[in-house]
Amino acid sequence: MVINITPYSGLQWSDFWYVLDGAWRTVMLTIVSGAAGTLIGLVLGWARENSVILRYGLALYVDVTRSVPLIIQFILVNSVFSIFGLPLTPLEVGLLTLSLYMGVQTSELVRAGIRSVPEQLQKAARSLGMNYWQVQTHITAPLAIRTIFPSWIGTLIGLTKDTALVSVVGYIELLRAAQIVINRSNETLLILIGVGVFYFIICYPVSLYGRRLERRLAHD
Amino acid sequence: MFDYQFYWSMVWSKFPDLLDGAYLSIQITAISIVLGLLIAMPLAIWRHSGRGGPLGALAATWVELARNTPALFQIYMAYFGLGALGLHLSSYAALLIAITFNNAGYLTETLRGGMAAVAPQQTAAARSLGMTGFQSFIHVVFPQLFVIVFFPFVNQINWALLNTSLGMMIGLRELTGATQAAQAESFRTFEFFIVAAALYYLISKLISAGAHLAAWRLFKD
Numbered sequence: 001m002v003i004n005i006t007p008y009s010g011l012q013w014s015d016f017w018y019v020l021d022g023a024w025r026t027v028m029l030t031i032v033s034g035a036a037g038t039l040i041g042l043v044l045g046w047a048r049e050n051s052v053i054l055r056y057g058l059a060l061y062v063d064v065t066r067s068v069p070l071i072i073q074f075i076l077v078n079s080v081f082s083i084f085g086l087p088l089t090p091l092e093v094g095l096l097t098l099s100l101y102m103g104v105q106t107s108e109l110v111r112a113g114i115r116s117v118p119e120q121l122q123k124a125a126r127s128l129g130m131n132y133w134q135v136q137t138h139i140t141a142p143l144a145i146r147t148i149f150p151s152w153i154g155t156l157i158g159l160t161k162d163t164a165l166v167s168v169v170g171y172i173e174l175l176r177a178a179q180i181v182i183n184r185s186n187e188t189l190l191i192l193i194g195v196g197v198f199y200f201i202i203c204y205p206v207s208l209y210g211r212r213l214e215r216r217l218a219h220d
Numbered sequence: 221m222f223d224y225q226f227y228w229s230m231v232w233s234k235f236p237d238l239l240d241g242a243y244l245s246i247q248i249t250a251i252s253i254v255l256g257l258l259i260a261m262p263l264a265i266w267r268h269s270g271r272g273g274p275l276g277a278l279a280a281t282w283v284e285l286a287r288n289t290p291a292l293f294q295i296y297m298a299y300f301g302l303g304a305l306g307l308h309l310s311s312y313a314a315l316l317i318a319i320t321f322n323n324a325g326y327l328t329e330t331l332r333g334g335m336a337a338v339a340p341q342q343t344a345a346a347r348s349l350g351m352t353g354f355q356s357f358i359h360v361v362f363p364q365l366f367v368i369v370f371f372p373f374v375n376q377i378n379w380a381l382l383n384t385s386l387g388m389m390i391g392l393r394e395l396t397g398a399t400q401a402a403q404a405e406s407f408r409t410f411e412f413f414i415v416a417a418a419l420y421y422l423i424s425k426l427i428s429a430g431a432h433l434a435a436w437r438l439f440k441d
Contacts, residue, residue: 064417067378069385069396069420071385071386071396072413078409079409079410083224157287161289165386168388175296189304192300196285199288199289199290200288203288204284207287
């Protein structure tokens with residue numbers, strides 16, 4: 001079998017910029033929904049750990065978010081807003097769904113982190129005269145954040161990969177942009193591998209960093 | 221503002237299609253997880269043993285590629301990428317291969333982590349009692365490894381199920397694809413997909429319940 005790949009035949013520079021624009025959108029989706037999702041997750045996780053009503057009230061929502069495919073969540077968010085007569089743009093659907101999804105994932109980490117802090121430490125802090133908020137911010141939070149940071153990095157990598165699914169509601173991010181150019185130029189392998197390399201270059205260093213942190217935390 | 225009329229009857233008339241899709245999703249999940257495990261076991265043992273060589277490089281590349289690129293990219297590679305190389309797969313085969321690839325990568329890391337958690341003295345003690353390397357793995361290491369990796373493994377089954385939903389993107393009629401096709405006639409998108417979501421939830425709960433039942437039977441002492 002002769003594999004004949006002639007680079008850039010049929011491809012133009014404008015295609016390169018088109019795919020690069022998609023790459024930028026992927027990065028932007030990750031940063032915005034990563035930041036928003038983390039904030040949501042911190043509040044949600046803290047609330048679920050500290051309020052019985054919220055713990056049981058949100059249990060079903062969390063459970064459903066984690067066991068329904070993300071692709072269906074995009075479609076549902078999109079159609080729910082249309083039903084209410086407030087259609088969102090594909091970007092808004094993407095950011096909203098990804099942020100909520102990231103929020104739920106982060107809230108699970110936050111809960112585990114809070115539970116990893118021994119109760120005695122909080123009691124000791126209280127008996128030293130700290131009030132509730134001082135204990136939360138000076139004792140629980142620093143220790144919990146330390147514990148969950150490596151897993152949070154893993155979640156962030158997951159989010160980067162999940163941005164590829166926003167194309168289902170019509171947003172043109174990296175993978176969709178690549179597919180559009182492939183359909184026109186037929187340069188399947190070249191573009192697809194290029195896109196894979198891009199995702200890998202973003203995710204791999206971050207996951208290496210996460211694993212190094214995890215090892216360091218395990219040692220001391 | 222809210223003048224939307226829900227029509228559920230269309231969903232029920234297409235419900236058998238959705239069930240066929242669900243069956244396909246479960247089938248692909250099951251096959252891909254078994255194949256993934258069969259591939260991951262030797263790769264994990266090799267990685268854990270620390271012997272490098274071509275197999276070590278293969279295992280490392282496999283794990284990093286599977287974990288650091290989107291599952292949808294892996295599916296496109298199997299469907300369009302292999303197609304460009306002249307290997308035209310059906311969307312079923314492409315999805316199965318891509319999800320097996322993904323499962324194998326994640327499970328290799330899970331198993332390797334589990335093996336690292338079993339104390340090396342266990343193997344040393346077994347070997348000094350006269351067991352062969354294989355015997356000590358089967359009788360001493362494996363039972364401990366099994367307990368450690370059981371729930372991460374169940375998580376992977378659920379992940380595989382969620383990933384099968386990407387079959388829609390290459391035109392496969394698994395649960396998501398079947399739902400997409402069924403709603404295209406009436407555009408009752410919300411009604412159809414909320415039912416599909418409920419089916420996914422149900423399947424995932426059944427997997428978890430089965431796992432907890434198995435764990436209760438196996439680990440009750």
